[in-house]
Amino acid sequence: MSIHPIEQRRASEAVRAQLIDLIEKGHYKLNERLPSEAELANSFSVSRSVVREALNSLNAFGLTKSYAGKGTFVASTKLNSRMLIGRFLPPHLGEVRRALEVPSARLAAERRGEEDLARLEELVAQFAATEESGRRVKIDADFHIAIAEATGNPLFPRLIADLRDVLQEQALELATIEGRTAQAAREHQAIFDAIAAGDGEAAARAMDAHLEAVAEHTATPADESAKQAKARRQTGS
Amino acid sequence: MSIHPIEQRRASEAVRAQLIDLIEKGHYKLNERLPSEAELANSFSVSRSVVREALNSLNAFGLTKSYAGKGTFVASTKLNSRMLIGRFLPPHLGEVRRALEVPSARLAAERRGEEDLARLEELVAQFAATEESGRRVKIDADFHIAIAEATGNPLFPRLIADLRDVLQEQALELATIEGRTAQAAREHQAIFDAIAAGDGEAAARAMDAHLEAVAEHTATPADESAKQAKARRQTGS
DNA sequence: GGGCGAGTTGCTGTCCGACAACCTGACCGG
């Protein structure tokens, strides 16, 4: 299931793609030191110059960080699109999220395999059973990403996860509102049921309703907005 | 053009930053050829290696494109997400494109202003009137992006334009098939009519049909069945 | 005179060797 790249004419591009792949697939873990440029050059059978150009690109993307005299270290395990989407406003991000997740749910319902269902079922149960707010948010994210993965299209989980990250970073306190928990759990269950039944239309409707409800609860009433803006400023770290 | 020597920590980073700045600020315009690596190295007072590493990063970001024997050309005046989405397969990209453009059309119908309509109408007319294939592809792209802009959500045009770029780069010769032109023009007209009428549902349906037709003409016959299953439905509301 | 093909030039892609700056760990002398 390796996404085998589009024919690479230039060696530097090929090396860059392979290194990114290795890092994203977890072959090199976070904060781990990569082999030296000389070793990489040797194992890729190219010169050190080519490796350097590739590493330079990774540094530019924030995937790695190089220190003279020490080596090159993994700074992030995934290319994030934060540079790309990080400057947009939460309402815009949420809208795009909805545009992506509704078809994602539909496709997931049509294509999911058995192991997708097993994972989703477990996440639904975990979400309903988890008390602690932070963990529940994480499980919620995993649930939406698992749906996207069930589409078989790797671009869906990638974009949805990134949007989610940025939204969360911008301090939308999701799912912390009183009484919303039980409701969200029911909505998750409905989405899962539709996907399990293979009913794309129903899955799309359920997901849309879910995101609609989320939007309603995060859209800020006038007096709440000041509080949220304040919270947003404090979560700078 | 006063490019004075740099006094920073890493020369390659400084050169990269300056080149990005020059391109984003319009000092080098779209499709313009940059000075050769040797000239840049000279004017920045660094070696060609450093310039090469910087240019390599720009290529990775999609800002420039280098051709052996010709030179390096400005490919985009702003950072895009090529790195993010450039490694996915065309079918996956197309699927996400559809997921985004259908809601984009719906929102555009609901929110478009008068000047949005004027621009769209002009693009529809231009598309129908243009004979030359290359120009028509460009106008087609502009039409889809203009719709996305009419949503008022800047993230839509951004993502849709990037998806489009990557798809085109991966050598899908869109809209070059005989007889497809007139059909595409009619589909564009239908989308425009729905948007002009402010009918979100109709706009979504028209866009979905349009992308369906495009997919049929560009994709392998293998997944026809999946597409037929998808044809009956409509993106949920 | 006109067309055509062989040089010529300029550019990027790749490789090599070298050296400086820097960090780490081991060794050594006190």
Add this chain to the structure above:
DNA sequence: CCGGTCAGGTTGTCGGACAGCAACTCGCCC
């Protein structure tokens, strides 16, 4: 035991070299 020194490894930068590609020039041949 402690502290300083040194050697080795690593990145950062440099300069040079050559192959391959693309575009242009110019002289040769018809």
